[in-house]
Amino acid sequence: MAGDAMIEISINGRAVDVEEGATILAAAVGHDVYVPALCHHPDLPPFRDLPLAERVCRGDVCHENEPVSEDTRRDLEGCGLCVVEVDGQTAPVRACCTPVAAGMSITTDSDAVKEERRVRLMKIMNRHPHACLTCAQREGCSLEDCSSNVPKDERCCNQFHDCELRRVAEYVGVKQETQRYRPAGLAVLTDEPLFSRDFNLCIDCSRCVRACNQVRGVEALGIVHRDGGLVVGSVAPTLIESQCKFCGACVEVCPTGCLTDNVSHTGDREKWLVPCVGTCPADVDVPGYIRRIASGDLRGAAALVWEKLPLANVLGHICFHDCERECRRGEVDEPIAICALKRFAMENGDGELLSASATFAENGRKVAVVGAGPAGLSAAYFLRFKGYGVTVFEAAAAPGGMPAQSIPAYRLPQSVLDKDVAVIRKLGVEITTGCEADVGEMTTRLRGDGFDAVLVAVGLPESKKIPVSGSDLGGVFWGLDFLSRAKAGESFDLGKRIVVVGGGNVAMDVAMTALRLASRAGGGRPAVSMFCLESREEMPAHAQEIEKAEVEGIEVNPGWGPAEIVGDAGNATGVVFRRCVSVFDEQRRFAPAFDDGDRTTAQADTVILAIGQAAPEGVPAEEESVFQAGDISRMVGGGSAVGAVASGRAAAERIDRYLGGDGDLSIELGDYAPPDAYIGREDGFAPRDRVPFPCAAPEDRCADFRLIDETYARDSAAAEARRCLQCDLRLLISRVELPPEKWLAFDSDNVESAPAVEGVFILADADKKPVAIKGAEDIRAGLLEKLASPGDARFFQWEEDRMYTKRESELIQQHLTQYGEMPGGGDDELDDLF
Numbered sequence: 001m002a003g004d005a006m007i008e009i010s011i012n013g014r015a016v017d018v019e020e021g022a023t024i025l026a027a028a029v030g031h032d033v034y035v036p037a038l039c040h041h042p043d044l045p046p047f048r049d050l051p052l053a054e055r056v057c058r059g060d061v062c063h064e065n066e067p068v069s070e071d072t073r074r075d076l077e078g079c080g081l082c083v084v085e086v087d088g089q090t091a092p093v094r095a096c097c098t099p100v101a102a103g104m105s106i107t108t109d110s111d112a113v114k115e116e117r118r119v120r121l122m123k124i125m126n127r128h129p130h131a132c133l134t135c136a137q138r139e140g141c142s143l144e145d146c147s148s149n150v151p152k153d154e155r156c157c158n159q160f161h162d163c164e165l166r167r168v169a170e171y172v173g174v175k176q177e178t179q180r181y182r183p184a185g186l187a188v189l190t191d192e193p194l195f196s197r198d199f200n201l202c203i204d205c206s207r208c209v210r211a212c213n214q215v216r217g218v219e220a221l222g223i224v225h226r227d228g229g230l231v232v233g234s235v236a237p238t239l240i241e242s243q244c245k246f247c248g249a250c251v252e253v254c255p256t257g258c259l260t261d262n263v264s265h266t267g268d269r270e271k272w273l274v275p276c277v278g279t280c281p282a283d284v285d286v287p288g289y290i291r292r293i294a295s296g297d298l299r300g301a302a303a304l305v306w307e308k309l310p311l312a313n314v315l316g317h318i319c320f321h322d323c324e325r326e327c328r329r330g331e332v333d334e335p336i337a338i339c340a341l342k343r344f345a346m347e348n349g350d351g352e353l354l355s356a357s358a359t360f361a362e363n364g365r366k367v368a369v370v371g372a373g374p375a376g377l378s379a380a381y382f383l384r385f386k387g388y389g390v391t392v393f394e395a396a397a398a399p400g401g402m403p404a405q406s407i408p409a410y411r412l413p414q415s416v417l418d419k420d421v422a423v424i425r426k427l428g429v430e431i432t433t434g435c436e437a438d439v440g441e442m443t444t445r446l447r448g449d450g451f452d453a454v455l456v457a458v459g460l461p462e463s464k465k466i467p468v469s470g471s472d473l474g475g476v477f478w479g480l481d482f483l484s485r486a487k488a489g490e491s492f493d494l495g496k497r498i499v500v501v502g503g504g505n506v507a508m509d510v511a512m513t514a515l516r517l518a519s520r521a522g523g524g525r526p527a528v529s530m531f532c533l534e535s536r537e538e539m540p541a542h543a544q545e546i547e548k549a550e551v552e553g554i555e556v557n558p559g560w561g562p563a564e565i566v567g568d569a570g571n572a573t574g575v576v577f578r579r580c581v582s583v584f585d586e587q588r589r590f591a592p593a594f595d596d597g598d599r600t601t602a603q604a605d606t607v608i609l610a611i612g613q614a615a616p617e618g619v620p621a622e623e624e625s626v627f628q629a630g631d632i633s634r635m636v637g638g639g640s641a642v643g644a645v646a647s648g649r650a651a652a653e654r655i656d657r658y659l660g661g662d663g664d665l666s667i668e669l670g671d672y673a674p675p676d677a678y679i680g681r682e683d684g685f686a687p688r689d690r691v692p693f694p695c696a697a698p699e700d701r702c703a704d705f706r707l708i709d710e711t712y713a714r715d716s717a718a719a720e721a722r723r724c725l726q727c728d729l730r731l732l733i734s735r736v737e738l739p740p741e742k743w744l745a746f747d748s749d750n751v752e753s754a755p756a757v758e759g760v761f762i763l764a765d766a767d768k769k770p771v772a773i774k775g776a777e778d779i780r781a782g783l784l785e786k787l788a789s790p791g792d793a794r795f796f797q798w799e800e801d802r803m804y805t806k807r808e809s810e811l812i813q814q815h816l817t818q819y820g821e822m823p824g825g826g827d828d829e830l831d832d833l834f
Helices: 024-030 070-076 111-125 164-172 207-215 249-253 269-273 275-279 286-295 298-306 312-318 322-326 338-348 353-357 374-385 414-426 439-447 479-487 505-520 543-551 641-658 714-721 727-732 748-752 779-788 804-819
Strands: 006-011 014-019 055-058 061-064 083-086 105-107 195-198 221-226 229-234 259-261 366-370 389-393 430-432 453-456 476-478 497-501 527-532 555-558 560-568 571-584 590-603 606-609 626-628 759-764 770-776 795-800
Touching: 006 024, 014 024, 024 083, 024 105, 055 221, 061 221, 061 229, 070 221, 083 111, 111 164, 207 221, 207 249, 249 259, 249 727, 269 275, 269 727, 275 286, 275 322, 275 727, 286 298, 286 338, 286 714, 286 727, 298 312, 298 338, 298 353, 312 338, 312 414, 312 641, 322 338, 338 714, 366 374, 366 439, 374 389, 374 414, 374 641, 414 430, 439 453, 453 641, 476 479, 479 505, 479 606, 497 505, 497 571, 505 527, 505 543, 505 606, 527 560, 543 555, 560 590, 571 606, 626 641, 748 779, 759 779, 759 804, 770 779, 770 804, 779 795
Parallel strands: 006 105, 366 389, 366 453, 389 430, 453 626, 476 606, 497 527, 497 606, 527 555
Antiparallel strands: 006 014, 055 061, 055 229, 083 105, 195 259, 221 229, 560 571, 571 590, 759 770, 759 795
């Protein structure tokens, strides 16, 4: 645009002020006048600014560019659907590339303009599947079984129910003279990472090319003039050969099903587009801190982590990083080392950042937290930022919960935990240790001591015990008790044959700890064997923990359950196991079944039972002013430290709302500019191996508790961070302007205007996402009934249909296809629907 000077023009007879130099299309959109366009996108430069490539490829078929005159190219560029009439012009002009001028009078909806758009759309549809667009049964159609017997390659694609081209075509109108689509047999590429390309669906709008070349700067795509038309493709036969960076911008701007994600998703776009964040219970901005590491802004990286993770240093060591399993880079080669990079950021960022940035006003309210584990400390941290006076009461001699008492030093050095606890104390949180008392009695006492709310976050500090014959023999230990005593420095005579029963992460720590203690005693290498009920695939321990144990020589035996512990002279000498044929029943409930005829005996000097954890007795339920968090509650993250941190934050939100706050615990420790959309071309970006981080050799580490995983060096961390696909940039791409919808505000005036006839109405929330789809004998009466208790409904639309139950089912099917859930998010009506 030329500047901020405003001029007056007329659009459809209405005088409006617009910026001088704006295009007609931008002016119209700015004043809520819809003009259809398929080649235009608000974030992309004009089609005319795109240079032609020398060659493009559609799979193994490559197309060389043919010289073309400027006039011919101008005629070929763009969809032409944005034509409008301008007084004084003899022919319609394209709104996307025609600048406004003072006094200009524009008409966007004359009959002549509408007909010109239909003619231009027909040229697009002649070479694009369109049978479904004119089918009377299109709503809710599965696109699989066609009642009209249209050949599959002539039907619309799986994007049909959420397709920009379809919506524009329905708005413009498909002319009856449109030719039947004849399949061209163009390349369909489905064997590349992340994205599929079906060139039969390409309309050569060049959006993908402009996004890749002019916005992202990657230049993996191109467009050429060939055989009297324009052809879009990659600059080499494959995306990897084209140096694609798999950012997804091309897929995001494609108006058809030509470019799609390999896996179709429904539900929360942000969660599946940025799965590292979507998988993280604490909702940490993973791409944000990785991007800052890549650019050298380690202080900014640490700040982003602190905003969501009170125990940031601890979690840099012990988080099981499920986010890495979901990382989209893993579909290209190997996932990003997310946890190792977080650890690097915390060790190399500004250690005083949090204390220096913490500013909050005291609000005069007091909260007691019972339990100084990850959940309790997390809640204390976030409540303190809201100005609450917080006191944490801990039964043990030191704060930290499981990380302090049971997690071995080879995973978490005490100094790392101390660093995070010191930060929380600096914020003004009081931590009182050695408070051994009945949890219920303590909660009652604290409520009477002037605390406005009490949070119980005592975790699962006790070993879960099962009745096993022989468990009272000498040399038999329970998992958590053993870990706690070992971490406290107690000496053990474990012998050289150690059997661990259990397949979870605690069992892995038990086995590796026992190996170290027995190795340190000398007398040859001990033999440590693990047995668990689950199959290898069902084992609850994380894969990387199992791998570490096996690398150290620990034997893992899945599919066995203890029948009895045998002994001699009061001491254990072995364990008899029986084959476990299944762990869960058909409803996935824990119900192990055994084959008693298949047994084995493991000789043992020591037996350690690590089959779960239990809460202390007397934990009070949530009630007025009493809340729960962590493992004793139903938390997201399933027994992990990061899950406990997230649970603590969620509890703090509930407490804040209970005490009159807004529940918003957002913390901003930095002033962050939006990320740069330009990521640049980088030869060899993929495939590129994950940068290994230093790790203690198995043969060296088994006899002591040295840290296994060390921290990246600065250059290595930056190199690994630069492998990130930056999937979150895709979320910053603007949504295109779609044809106007029929939504009306859900109020009495609009409802009274609805007809009292048979049909279907749809209610939608403030974001215009449907929350109810209902067929009714009387549309108006049905709407009035809903208006009495509107819930989240803010908008509605309706359509007449005498077969309203059938139409209701069609619309619900369409909603399920688009959102993956029933309107309103429930599934209670699925049985009725089917």
